[in-house]
Amino acid sequence: MSDFPITIDDARAARERIRPHLAPTPLRHYxxxxxALGHGLRVLVKHENHHPTNAFKIRNGVSALTALPVEAxxxxxxxxxxxxxxxxxxxAGRLLGIPATICVPEGNxxxxxxxxxxxxxxxxxxxxxYDDTQSTVERLVAERGLTIIHPTNNPNIIAGAATITLEILDQIEAEHADRAPLQAMVIAVGGGSQAVGALTVLRALRPEVExxxxxxxxxxxxxxxxxxxxPVTxxxxxxxxxxxxxxxxxxxTFPALCAGLTDFITVTEAEIADALRLYLRTTHNLTEGAAAAPLAGLRALAPRLEGKTVALIHSGANIDADTLRAVLTHEL
Ligand SMILES: Cc1ncc(COP(=O)(O)O)c(C=O)c1O
Structure with missing residues (x-):
């Protein structure tokens, strides 16, 4: 069995389901x-913060819910x-008339x-x-007969996230064809939908991209x-x-991450906060911590990626005012 939960055809099918509902997001160069990054890098930023919910996860929601049977x-x-x-x-639930229940942890x-x-x-x-909240989801499923839309362990979710990379490749061809081709991507991992989506698309279409x-x-x-x-917990x-x-x-996602990633690094809270301020200063986009993490990672990786064209997924802008204030005043 493949380590990959989806194929390039699943990603393309998700793109067709999403297309009527979500406009492509911009791919920009600054x-x-x-x-600021130096090392001769050319960075392309995929602006998933420009979706109606200000984050890429809307692709995942629309992909998963449009694939559900009528009864569900x-x-x-x-x-x-x-x-x-x-x-x-x-x-996506509101779009399609599907009732949605969301379980969040205390203090969210x-x-x-x-x-x-x-x-x-x-x-x-x-x-x-977040992980603790899953047990409440399971109890409510048993009580109410709802369908779980797991944020990671669901092939249609990963196919939704894969459409980001399909779009990036098309946009590079259409808008950046006069420059060097894509050589690397740096992607944040929460559950891994974006990263496994990217790996699925790239191994089919551009396997040399790291x-x-x-x-x-x-x-x-x-x-x-x-x-x-x-696996580690x-x-x-x-x-x-x-x-x-x-x-x-x-x-x-774990088997595909193990099979496909070039490397996996961590960044500190201070590095994420620094990257968030850098995005604000150089692109004037509001950025949440998860979306700043790939830029923090690219800063650390810059000497290894000398001279390369790199795509970053700016995955979301949903930062609350108190956290933003703490970042801007260097409390974080
Ligand atoms: C803004 C943002 N970036 C990145 C991630 C991580 O994405 P994934 O779960 O696909 O690894 C999330 C997950 O919720 C997110 O909200």
Whole structure:
């Protein structure tokens, strides 16, 4: 059996399901960002923060919910989330008339909670962190007959995320063809949908492109597992990059990450905060911690990637005002 949960055909099929609902996001180049990074890098930023929910997870939600059979749509869906997956599922649910229940951990980002409620989702607050919340999801599935939309262990979710890389390759061909071809991508890993989606597309279409993964040092279970070549579960996931605050490896993505990644690194909270400020200064895009992590990773990898054309996925902008203030005043 393949280590990969989906094929390039699944990614293309997801793109067709998404196309009527979501416009392609911009792929931009910033001279100031290249200059700040040095090492002759040419960086292309894929602006997933420009979606209606300000994060790439909307692709995953639309891909998964448009693939559901009628009966499951009628009963409704449920997901555990720190916010962006929940917003993606809630947005797709509203679009398609599918009731959505989202389980979030206690103390979750209040602005993400408000956004999910505003999209019509029923919010259930339970569990001390994201992984803990999954048990509430399982109980509600048993009680209410809902369909779980797991943020990672679901091939249609990964196919949704794979459409980011399909779009990047098309945009490079259409808009950046006069420059060097893509040579590397640096991608943050929470559950691994973006990274495995990218690996699926690249191994079919551009197998020479290197893919580097990044986790926060305080939530590094998948990083640790990748280096140990076996799944690792940790007790804690401590990072202000809440989209990356996972503490286990996932069966839907771990084998493909092990098979496909060039390397897997971690970045500190200070490096993520620094990268967030750098994105603000050089691109003037609002950035949440999880989206700043790949830029922090690229800073660390820059000497190894000397002179290369690198794509970063700017995965989301849903940072709450208090965290943003702490980053801007260098408390983080
Ligand atoms: C903004 C943002 N970036 C990155 C990630 C991690 O993505 P993945 O779960 O595909 O690894 C998440 C996950 O929620 C996220 O919200």
């Amino acid at each position: 001279d100031e960002l290249d200059a 749509r009628r009963r409704g869906v449920i997901a555990a989330s720190r916010g962006n997956h929940g917003q993606g599922v809630a947005w 980002n209040p602005e993400k909670n408000a956004a999910m409620r505003a999209l019509g989702a029923e919010l259930v607050v339970a569990g001390r962190d 893919v580097y993964a990044v986790q926060a040092a305080g939530a590094a279970a998948i990083h640790d597992g990748w280096h140990a070549k076996q 940790l007790d804690r996931a401590d990072t202000f990059a809440d989209g990356l605050a996972t503490r286990s490896c996932y069966e839907g």
